[in-house]
Amino acid sequence: DGGITQSPKYLFRKEGQNVTLSCEQNLNHDAMYWYRQDPGQGLRLIYYSQIVNDFQKGDIAEGYSVSREKKESFPLTVTSAQKNPTAFYLCASFHRDSANYGYTFGSGTRLTVV
Amino acid sequence: AQKVTQAQTEISVVEKEDVTLDCVYETRDTTYYLFWYKQPPSGELVFLIRRNSFDEQNEISGRYSWNFQKSTSSFNFTITASQVVDSAVYFCALSETTKTSYDKVIFGPGTSLSVIP
Numbered sequence: 001d002g003g004i005t006q007s008p009k010y011l012f013r014k015e016g017q018n019v020t021l022s023c024e025q026n027l028n029h030d031a032m033y034w035y036r037q038d039p040g041q042g043l044r045l046i047y048y049s050q051i052v053n054d055f056q057k058g059d060i061a062e063g064y065s066v067s068r069e070k071k072e073s074f075p076l077t078v079t080s081a082q083k084n085p086t087a088f089y090l091c092a093s094f095h096r097d098s099a100n101y102g103y104t105f106g107s108g109t110r111l112t113v114v
Numbered sequence: 115a116q117k118v119t120q121a122q123t124e125i126s127v128v129e130k131e132d133v134t135l136d137c138v139y140e141t142r143d144t145t146y147y148l149f150w151y152k153q154p155p156s157g158e159l160v161f162l163i164r165r166n167s168f169d170e171q172n173e174i175s176g177r178y179s180w181n182f183q184k185s186t187s188s189f190n191f192t193i194t195a196s197q198v199v200d201s202a203v204y205f206c207a208l209s210e211t212t213k214t215s216y217d218k219v220i221f222g223p224g225t226s227l228s229v230i231p
Binding site: 040041042043088090092101102103104105106107108110 | 147149151156157158159161164166205209219221222223224226
């Protein structure tokens with residue numbers, strides 16, 4: 001079945017370390033997104049990519065970086081510059097055809113700074 | 115500017131009660147999509163429904179129903195005969211279809227529903 005795979009499910013990071021969250025899709029979608037969710041909060045857009053080798057900053061990109069070398073993959077790196085990285089991270093791809101217009105989400109990665 | 119408001123932060127109901135989750139949106143566009151997503155405790159967002167701005171028909175899917183009213187910019191979600199498995203956070207979202215390739219989706223803050231057995 002097609003979908004979005006995020007790994008790992010849980011991730012622990014020491015202060016000052018960079019960590020990379022994986023997001024893979026087999027839906028053949030061009031567009032992919034990363035969202036951050038804090039407890040009791042909605043979703044905030046970190047980065048998005050409309051096509052391979054191109055990506056754009058979202059609303060809260062500071063302290064994060066991404067790459068889009070393959071259509072299927074859109075990894076997110078949480079750098080040491082991100083001062084409060086503990087959160088739930090969701091990856092999504094986007095259908096643009098009218099019949100299925102909207103997001104498919106992965107199951108998320110819960111990142112904790114220890 | 116786009117905005118999605120879910121005024122109910124938390125709702126608790128007793129099992130088998132009906133419950134309505136409110137969603138009010140703001141947009142200047144005439145063409146847009148509205149969505150509802152369910153986020154159970156596991157965290158994954160589950161798609162529930164999509165509605166485009168030209169289709170104001172209400173929809174029923176089992177115990178779920180949606181009331182879309184453009185006149186009041188609302189897209190409310192009703193669960194009939196609620197069950198414990200309905201306990202989750204529910205997000206309403208708005209997407210404007212733009213001429214650029216970026217389909218911006220704005221999420222509401224979510225409503226946390228607890229169904230008590």
